[in-house]
Amino acid sequence: MNLNDRIARGRDDGAVASLGLLGGRLDDSFGGAAAVAEAPPVVDPHAELKTRVHRACIAKLGTALYTIGSNQELTKLVRDAVAEELALDRTPLSRVERVRVEQEIADDILGYGPLEPFLRDETVTEIMVNGARDVYIERDGKIQPANVTFTDDAHVLRIIDRIVSQVGRRVDEASPMVDARLPDGSRVNAIIPPLSLRGPTLTIRKFAQDPYTLADLAAFGSLTPTAASFLGACVRGKVNVLISGGTGSGKTTLLNALSAFVPGNERIVTIEDAAELQLQQRHVVALEARPPNVEGEGEVRIRELVRNALRMRPDRIIVGEVRGAETLDMLQAMNTGHDGSLTTIHANTPRDAVHRLEMLVLMGGVELPLRAIREQIASAFDLIVHLVRLVDGSRRVSRITEVAGLEGDVVTLQDLFVARSPEDDGYPQRRYALLGPLRSTGLMPSFLPKLATHGVELPTNVFEEALA
Secondary structure (H helix, E strand, O other), X not given: OOXXXXXXXXXXXXXXXXXXXXXXXXXXXXXXXXXXXXXXXXXXXXXXXXXXXXXXXXXXXXXXXXXXXXXXXXXXXXXXXXXXXXXXXXXXXXXHHHHHHHHHHHHHHHOOHXXXXXXXXXXXXXXXXXXXXXXXXXXXXXXXXXXXXXXOHHHHHHHHHHHHHOOOOOOOOOOOEEEEEOOOOOEEEEEOOOOOOOOOEEEEEOOOOOOOOHHHHHHHOOOOHHHHHHHHHHHHOOOOEXXXXXXXXXXXXXXXXXXXXXXXXXXXEEEEOOOOOOOOOOOEEEEEOXXXXXXXXXXXXXXXXXXXXXXXXXXXXXXXXXXXXXHHHHHHHHOOOOOOOEEEEXXXXXXXXXXXXXXXXXXXXXXXXXXXXXXXXXXXOOEEEEEEEOOOOOEXXXXXXXXXXXXXXXXXXXXXXXXXXXXXOOOHXXXXXXXXXXXXXXXXXXXXXXXXXXXXXOOHHHHOOEOO
């Protein structure tokens, strides 16, 4: 070993030792990242067999895959064909392997291939495909590798195309990004080469088959029963609510839960990029934006849908998320008699949510003075509910804030409920907890007369549990 090699080796050893000083062993300090990086990719030993049988079954079944309307009949037909082709192939398999391979091939023909087990698993909340060999899932708020792979990138593309074609969308080199949904309402995003450098990428955010209620969220600890009853009363009393939070913080879940408190005799119009709301009322009109076609024409944006909704005699308008020029139209709707409307926005704090509303209105190309925009915001929204996603994967309502009006050129906010860190909240013995429970600040909202007008009376003890 020459001098240069020794110096290089000494530098490497020193770097490893310095990393160890940060928190003991290298594996422990970085959550086993080194071990994960060295782990070989998962290889399916039966990939070629499944490809052969899959192609043979497709050729054998032909148009029957599209003409048989009964799911049970089609499933039986496919399973019989798979079992027959496996027997003809004569590849030696154990009983367990044969059952597993039959299931995987049937899933690939009838459903979404390797993703089917995770779609059926209620504990999995998100599925992430980073190319054919890299699949991850989220369970209990934590991301972990999934012990499955696709055959190749073409296999992933086939699954993506099956998903997006069901909702009239397309994905190809001319349109390599798409938002879609599964039949159960789960949100789907796909992006393919040339934009995705590691191969086709697919992200599925699953929705519970049984939509969560506010009582469920209170049981999970996302908010307190007192705060849940307060929010339910606000929705019944036609308070305009803005739900803010980061990506994956549970904004749409909370929006679904709050929508259950809208009376059944009111006409609701929902507007979304990809329809995912699961409202339980009967008198609901669901509208969905449409991307442009191959010629770049036919696009219908959320802004046009909001304008059209105003002509549909809605009692309430629910916009899945405001993220562009439709923000101004939503503000106008809330200021023209559509009380009780709900929407969500990405933001880090309630104050940031107000700033983002201002920015989105300005990005719409409307030349309005900033004070005029703030007046619209202050008069449109009554309440901001902010959610956070904590490092342990839990999702919590951290603030319930009233939009109190405009003072000078500033939109005034006052916190009604706050979840503080345990140390700030007077519980040093809980210093390892991430966030304390939601507690009232003792301030009374100014929209109580509005609630009373709509026949909603809040218990007096809701705001008595003041913060220390």
